[in-house]
Amino acid sequence: MAFLADILSRVKPSATIAVAQKARELQAQGRDVIGLGAGEPDFDTPDNIKEAAIAAINAGKTKYTPVSGIPELRKAIAEKFKRENGLEYKPEQTIVGTGGKQILFNAFMATLNPGDEVVIPAPYWVSYPEMVSICGGTPVFVNTTLEDNFKLKAEALEKAITPKTKWFIFNSPSNPSGAAYTHDELKALTDVLVKHPHVWVLTDDMYEHLTYGDFKFVTPVEVEPSLYDRTLTMNGVSKAYAMTGWRIGYAAGPLALIKAMDMIQGQQTSGATSIAQWAAVEALNGTQDFIPANKKIFEGRRDLVVSMLNQAKGINCPMPEGAFYVYPSCAGLIGKTAPSGKVIETDEDFVTELLETEGVAVVHGSAFGLGPNFRISYATSEKLLEEACNRIQRFCANCR
Ligand SMILES: Cc1ncc(COP(=O)(O)O)c(C=O)c1O
Known part of the structure; x- marks a missing residue:
C-alpha cells in the first residue's frame, strides 16, 4: 500500500x-x-512484588515519572549491578524502559546511522535484526554451530567486524538456544573486542538468573573492565521475576549514551509505567528467594x-x-x-x-x-x- x-x-x-x-x-x-x-x-509474579504495586496505587504514585525512571528504581538498579555483577554505575548512568525491548530500541535509535553495521550471532532473538533495520542500521549475522553449542568463536567475531561496525550484540544465556558463555568463552570474545575500539557492546543479560547446575553467569564488562566506556549492559525483570506483562527493562552504560536514550524515550513514552516501576523496586530490593x-x-x-x-x-x-x-x-x-x-x-x-x-x-x-x-x-x-x-x-x- x-x-x-x-x-x-x-x-x-x-x-x-x-x-x-x-x-x-x-x-x-x-x-x-x-x-x-x-x-x-x-x-x-511473586506476591511481595504485586503488593508493592498495589501499595503504589493506593499511595497515589500514579503520575508521570522522570523519563529515565524514578530515583528509587535507578538506585536499586545501580545497587543490583554492584551486588550481582561487581559493576560500578551511578544511578544517573542507568535508564528504565518499557521492557528490555524498549531499552534496545532506544539504544539503536540513539546511535545508528544509515550504513552502520550491527554484528549479531545466529541463532538470534528475532527482534534484534528487525530493530536494527527499523533504526536504519544493517544487521550482520555470524553463524554458530550445534557442535560449538551455538557459541560464537573469536575468529568468527573477528571476521565479522568491519570499519562500519557500530555494535556487537551479545546475549547469554541466549534466546533461542539457551547457550550461556563461561568466563573463558566470553574472554575469548572480549579479547577480540579490545582490539577494535570503535565497536560498542550491547549485552542483553535478560536471562542472567536462569542458569543451571553450577554454571556461573558473567557479563562482558565484568570479564573485561576496559570495555566499560563502550558497553551498554541491558537487563530486566521480565524473565527473572515472572513480570513479562509489567513491561520493565533497564540498562546501565556511559552517561552520554544514557542521556541520548533518555532523549529518545522522552519523545516516545515519557518513561515506563509508574506502578510497574514501584513493583520493580521491590523485585530488585526485596527477597530473592x-x-x-x-x-x-x-x-x-x-x-x-x-x-x-x-x-x-x-x-x-x-x-x-x-x-x-x-x-x-x-x-x-x-x-x-x-x-x-x-x-x-x-x-x-x-x-x-x-x-x-x-x-x-x-x-x-x-x-x-x-x-x-x-x-x-x-x-x-x-x-x-x-x-x-x-x-x-x-x-x-x-x-x-
Ligand atoms: C533475549 C531477549 N531480550 C529481550 C527480551 C525483551 O524483554 P522484555 O519483555 O522485557 O521487553 C526478550 C523477551 O523475549 C528476550 O528473549
Whole structure:
C-alpha cells in the first residue's frame, strides 16, 4: 500500500507471535494443542512484588515519572549491578524502559546511522535484526554451530567486524538456544573486542538468573573492565521475576549514551509505567528467594526435555546452560515424508507438520537465523512437556 512507510518492507513480523497465534486458532477450533512457543515463565509474579504495586496505587504514585525512571528504581538498579555483577554505575548512568525491548530500541535509535553495521550471532532473538533495520542500521549475522553449542568463536567475531561496525550484540544465556558463555568463552570474545575500539557492546543479560547446575553467569564488562566506556549492559525483570506483562527493562552504560536514550524515550513514552516501576523496586530490593526455587523447576524441565528429544528419531538436542529454551536440530528429518504425505524440506515444514499432525506448537529455527532447527520453550508444566515430547517422538517415528 503506497500510504505505508518504506521501512515496513524491511521489517518481518515476529515468527514467535505468529506461532502462538496459529496455536490459539487451532485451539479455538477445538484441537488439542500444546503450545511450546511462548517466551515467558509460566509462574505468577511473586506476591511481595504485586503488593508493592498495589501499595503504589493506593499511595497515589500514579503520575508521570522522570523519563529515565524514578530515583528509587535507578538506585536499586545501580545497587543490583554492584551486588550481582561487581559493576560500578551511578544511578544517573542507568535508564528504565518499557521492557528490555524498549531499552534496545532506544539504544539503536540513539546511535545508528544509515550504513552502520550491527554484528549479531545466529541463532538470534528475532527482534534484534528487525530493530536494527527499523533504526536504519544493517544487521550482520555470524553463524554458530550445534557442535560449538551455538557459541560464537573469536575468529568468527573477528571476521565479522568491519570499519562500519557500530555494535556487537551479545546475549547469554541466549534466546533461542539457551547457550550461556563461561568466563573463558566470553574472554575469548572480549579479547577480540579490545582490539577494535570503535565497536560498542550491547549485552542483553535478560536471562542472567536462569542458569543451571553450577554454571556461573558473567557479563562482558565484568570479564573485561576496559570495555566499560563502550558497553551498554541491558537487563530486566521480565524473565527473572515472572513480570513479562509489567513491561520493565533497564540498562546501565556511559552517561552520554544514557542521556541520548533518555532523549529518545522522552519523545516516545515519557518513561515506563509508574506502578510497574514501584513493583520493580521491590523485585530488585526485596527477597530473592523466588529465583533459586524457580531455577530448580526449570532445570528439571530442561533435563526432561533434552533427554526425551534425544530419544526422538532424527532429532539432536544439545544441553543448554540457561534460559528456558532448547534448540534441537531436525536435520535428520529433512527429506523424509511426514505422516500427511508431505515431504519435509525445511525446518518450517517440520514445525508445520508437527503442529498439524500432533498438535505441538514450536518455532522453526530459520526464524532465528539458523536451521534446520526448532525452538522449544520449556516454560510450561512437566506433565505437558512430557506429553509434547511423547508426541514429537511419535511424529518422528512416523516420518518415512
Ligand atoms: C533475549 C531477549 N531480550 C529481550 C527480551 C525483551 O524483554 P522484555 O519483555 O522485557 O521487553 C526478550 C523477551 O523475549 C528476550 O528473549
